[in-house]
Amino acid sequence: MAKNLLSLWGCTREELMVYIDRAVALKQEAAAGVQHRQLAGKIIALVFEKPSTRTRVSFEAAMYGLGGQVIFMAEKDCQLARSEPLRDMARVMSRYVHGLVVRTFGQAVVEELARFSTIPVINALTDLHHPCQVLSDIMTVIEKKGKLDNLKVAWIGDGNNMANSWIQAAGRLGFALTLACPSGYAPDSAILAAAREQAARPIVLTEDPQAAVRDADVINTDVWASMGQENEQAARLQVFRSYQVNAALLRLAKPEAIVLHCLPAHRGEEISEEVLEGFQCVAFDQAENKMHIHKAILEKHLA
Ligand code: CP
Ligand code: NVA
Helix, strand or coil, X not given: CCCXXXXXXXXXXXXXXXXHHHHHHHHHHXXXXXXXXXXXXXXXXXXXXXXXXXXXXXXXXXXXXXXXXEEEEEHHHCHHHHCCCHHHHHHHHCCCCCEEEEECCCHHHHHHHHHHCCCCEEECCCCCCCHHHHHHHHHHHHHHXXXXXXXXEEEEXXXXXXXXXXXXXXXXXXXXXXEECCCCCCCCHHHHHHHHHHCCCCEEEECCHHHHHCCCCEEEECCCCCCCCHHHHHHHHHHCHHHCECHHHHCCCCCCCEEEECCCCCECCCECHHHHCCCCECHHXXXXXXXXXXXXXXXXXXX
């Protein structure tokens, strides 16, 4: 296992499955009342430059659940806000804590922190990737479908950080992925090309949401304007109008298809109320699984 978890591309297929299998076991143990202490004496710092409900609380709950402790730092409360160089922060934090969990804008920020720290750096969302989220999503798919092989996964909407991490997961894990994104909102082209080169099954990019969901087993969407794109919100509402995951779109998928959303959801925009609250939607299981996957990640990188 590499020191850091900056994107899913840094992991082999086997390593991705190690996180997921361990999270499944930890979830079962938690349900059986097993108490864990394997990270007793360890401390992580969460450094967040963007808001978070799920990722922050599930990482904190995961760390406490393994016997460890957490220091939370919002950007405005630390010297990052006054432009302290990242390499200085990385070296200082390495002397206090055993791991850094970072949510920020540029992927270069987590890369720089990782380069200069002697402790693991975990990417808790950048503009380019959301690897820990997609691990919990894949855990949820396996939980619901029993397997990944032979599944068709559809991504509807923005070619954003979540889409990029799904592309890398498809490249490593070998499920078929079709992304439907409007022109000008495609995922990162270098990430797509690299994943396609190694993918066992097709990774298709289209502008047609109907074609993407046809016969899909898993339908996935996310907000149309990500954190940091608030000033594009109104323009994006127009561009993405025909990319809503709603009952009509869902009817084109397999009847037993599941719908994923990493949350927070904007009802009436990327997903209808009916679908988000419907029996096919597993968004709240995904949210729960974030805590179990974060336990597995922390254990693998810190124990
Ligand atoms: N899904 C997710 O990352 O949610 P938060 O922004 O609440 O952490
Ligand atoms: N794409 C979204 C994901 C939020 C969890 C964002 O970056 O805001």
